[in-house]
Amino acid sequence: MIRTLRRLAPPLVLVALGLVAWQWYVTAADVRPQVLPSPLRVVEQGWAFRDQIWANTVPTLQVTAVGFTVSLVLGWALAIAVDFSPWLRRALVPLFVASQTLPIVAIAPLLIIWFGFGLLPKVVVIALVTFFPVTVGLVEGFAATDRQATNLLRSMGASRWEQFRYVRLPGALPRFFTSLRIGITYAVTGAIFAEYVGATAGLGIFMSVQRNSFRTDLVLAAVVVTALVSVALFALTYLVERLVVPWRPREVRHG
Amino acid sequence: MGEGKLVLDGLRKAFPGLPVLDGVAFDVAPGEFVSLIGPSGCGKSTLFDVVAGLETPDAGRVLVDGEDTTGRVDPFAYMPQRDLLFPWRTVLDNTTLGLEVAGMSRRAARERARPLFAPFGLAGFEKARPQELSGGMRQRAALLRTVVQDRAVLLLDEPFGALDSLTRTDMQTWLEGVRAHYGWTVLLITHDIREAVFLSDRVVVLAPRPTSVVREVAVDLPRPRTVEMITSARFAAVEEELLAALRGGRAP
Ligand SMILES: Nc1ncnc2c1ncn2[C@@H]1O[C@H](COP(=O)(O)OP(=O)(O)OP(=O)(O)O)[C@@H](O)[C@H]1O
Ligand SMILES: [Mg+2]
Numbered sequence: 001m002i003r004t005l006r007r008l009a010p011p012l013v014l015v016a017l018g019l020v021a022w023q024w025y026v027t028a029a030d031v032r033p034q035v036l037p038s039p040l041r042v043v044e045q046g047w048a049f050r051d052q053i054w055a056n057t058v059p060t061l062q063v064t065a066v067g068f069t070v071s072l073v074l075g076w077a078l079a080i081a082v083d084f085s086p087w088l089r090r091a092l093v094p095l096f097v098a099s100q101t102l103p104i105v106a107i108a109p110l111l112i113i114w115f116g117f118g119l120l121p122k123v124v125v126i127a128l129v130t131f132f133p134v135t136v137g138l139v140e141g142f143a144a145t146d147r148q149a150t151n152l153l154r155s156m157g158a159s160r161w162e163q164f165r166y167v168r169l170p171g172a173l174p175r176f177f178t179s180l181r182i183g184i185t186y187a188v189t190g191a192i193f194a195e196y197v198g199a200t201a202g203l204g205i206f207m208s209v210q211r212n213s214f215r216t217d218l219v220l221a222a223v224v225v226t227a228l229v230s231v232a233l234f235a236l237t238y239l240v241e242r243l244v245v246p247w248r249p250r251e252v253r254h255g
Numbered sequence: 256m257g258e259g260k261l262v263l264d265g266l267r268k269a270f271p272g273l274p275v276l277d278g279v280a281f282d283v284a285p286g287e288f289v290s291l292i293g294p295s296g297c298g299k300s301t302l303f304d305v306v307a308g309l310e311t312p313d314a315g316r317v318l319v320d321g322e323d324t325t326g327r328v329d330p331f332a333y334m335p336q337r338d339l340l341f342p343w344r345t346v347l348d349n350t351t352l353g354l355e356v357a358g359m360s361r362r363a364a365r366e367r368a369r370p371l372f373a374p375f376g377l378a379g380f381e382k383a384r385p386q387e388l389s390g391g392m393r394q395r396a397a398l399l400r401t402v403v404q405d406r407a408v409l410l411l412d413e414p415f416g417a418l419d420s421l422t423r424t425d426m427q428t429w430l431e432g433v434r435a436h437y438g439w440t441v442l443l444i445t446h447d448i449r450e451a452v453f454l455s456d457r458v459v460v461l462a463p464r465p466t467s468v469v470r471e472v473a474v475d476l477p478r479p480r481t482v483e484m485i486t487s488a489r490f491a492a493v494e495e496e497l498l499a500a501l502r503g504g505r506a507p
Contacts, residue, residue, distance in 0.1 A: 148335045155307050155333035156353040156404065166352065170343040247342040247384060 037217035046221030053218075056206040057225055060191050063202065064233075066119060067126025068187040075131045079138035083168065084160065093139065100132050104193070112198040122194035129190040130183040137179025141172025174248045177241040181234055188230045259285045259319060259330070259407035259440040261306075266315035268298075268305055269465075275301045277465035278315070283408070288434060288441045290451035292497065293461030299444045300336060302466075303410050306442075307333045319407055332406040336413050338397040340385035346396050347372075347381040353404040368403050374433055375399045391422040395429075402439065411443045415450065424482070427453055431480050448501075452493050453480055460500040470500035 019039045025031070026038040033041055046053060078096075082089045104125060111121035145168045153163045195204025203222050210218040241248065261283040268276040275298040283289045293299055304310040306317050308328040316323050319330040332353070340349045350371075351364035359367070372378050375395045385393060394414055401409060415423045427450055434441065434454075445451050451458045452474055460470040474493050476484055484490050 146339070148337060149339050149341075151304065151309050152333065152335050152339050153352075153356065154309055155328050155331065156356040157328050158356045162356055166356065167341065170341065173343075245343075247386070 059201040064191040067123040071127040071131040075134035083142040125194040126190040133182040141175035262318040274465040290455040334401040350400040
């Protein structure tokens with residue numbers, strides 16, 4: 001607990017310093033809040049509009065959860081398929097890479113045209129931006145299995161499936177959690193972006209509406225909420241990891 | 256046990272552009288302990304892979320009790336060069352892995368492995384994780400995982416190679432004791448001539464790559480072997496003979 005606090009202290013100090021400087025600048029230079037509201041104003045207005053912000057946070061969380069779940073299911077299925085079939089590996093891995101060159105900015109509006117304002121286009125956007133780290137992390141994790149470990153299992157008479165179950169799968173889990181963390185942060189920003197392009201509710205569309213009415217303070221309040229959600233989900237992955245991969249070597253401790 | 260006469264008959268193996276085994280042939284009698292020594296990189300591990308059915312030989316056969324078992328894994332229990340204990344399993348469940356793969360229920364497998372923990376010096380560490388074990392204990396756990404499979408022949412690839420010399424000596428004396436008790440048929444790879452002499456009934460010397468048998472030296476020291484024997488004249492004579500064979504096998 002104390003160690004966690006000590007680890008969190010430096011970034012928090014930096015953030016606090018930044019906020020103080022920001023507050024001082026806005027006050028001293030008398031900047032109009034439409035251009036740059038002070039941090040205090042952001043908090044004040046964010047709190048005043050908390051019901052509306054919360055009402056828009058819930059749909060974003062839902063979209064993120066559904067999109068990321070789809071991405072995980074897809075990622076696991078593809079990664080396992082690739083691990084069992086050299087042909088699929090040759091066929092799919094280049095396509096995974098190619099999928100990352102699609103300009104989401106251009107694709108997202110098209111998805112809205114094709115699939116409407118419902119859940120589907122957002123899920124597609126989130127899946128598109130998150131399945132790559134998840135899938136590649138798994139594919140590489142499986143493939144990183146020690147040759148001698150494979151030989152040991154083979155010498156015991158293990159089938160390909162048993163090799164996967166007893167060695168490849170557990171061996172890939174630490175790497176999977178690393179890519180899961182990358183994926184989950186992409187998922188939240190992906191959801192916001194998809195909503196920004198078109199939605200009936202959600203933090204993305206909330207930001208878009210508030211920007212159009214020059215409520216910069218509320219845009220920033222929503223940004224803060226987004227950041228908090230991302231950090232919370234990020235921290236959650238550590239919790240899950242500790243349950244699923246209790247053997248993972250602890251990271252190097254500083255201080 | 257007691258069964259398990261192993262015959263290697265003219266084994267040849269080449270990797271693309273690299274001939275490794277050049278007609279390796281020798282026998283191991285049931286209950287016999289045979290060590291393999293040879294220059295680094297000569298193909299000892301490759302020979303094990305071929306014998307254990309993990310690699311297919313280009314020519315030659317592997318026979319167990321007269322039956323051609325080339326390419327089959329089931330007569331052999333194989334201990335690779337590194338211990339390869341998996342951190343996600345407890346020590347007990349690492350040792351039962353081969354039994355589980357063979358289709359035994361986890362419970363039955365544990366019941367089978369548990370009684371071996373005391374003679375293997377691992378009592379009380381059943382529920383520990385491999386990371387909590389010392390180097391010597393890890394090797395004993397890996398060996399336990401190997402022998403509990405109850406296969407005809409044990410193939411041990413440098414089991415003590417990574418240990419410090421003191422632990423290594425302890426392990427050798429310990430292995431000498433348990434081997435005599437269980438009567439395993441063992442083929443052991445080692446870099447350590449003293450270890451080979453101390454543990455073996457016979458030592459097979461391999462030539463540099465592409466390798467074949469240079470020489471077989473019988474070790475006619477009484478059993479059980481004791482640490483005092485290491486300084487005996489007979490022990491030194493066998494060591495001398497092996498060193499000469501190793502030197503003679505070096506390409507001119
Ligand atoms: N799968 C493989 N493909 C290609 N070459 C290989 C393969 N496995 C081993 N070799 C090569 O075959 C030769 C013999 O290797 P091997 O591991 O059998 O030697 P070794 O006698 O066990 O060596 P060491 O004493 O270092 O354990 C080496 O040159 C090695 O690079
Ligand atoms: Mg080797």
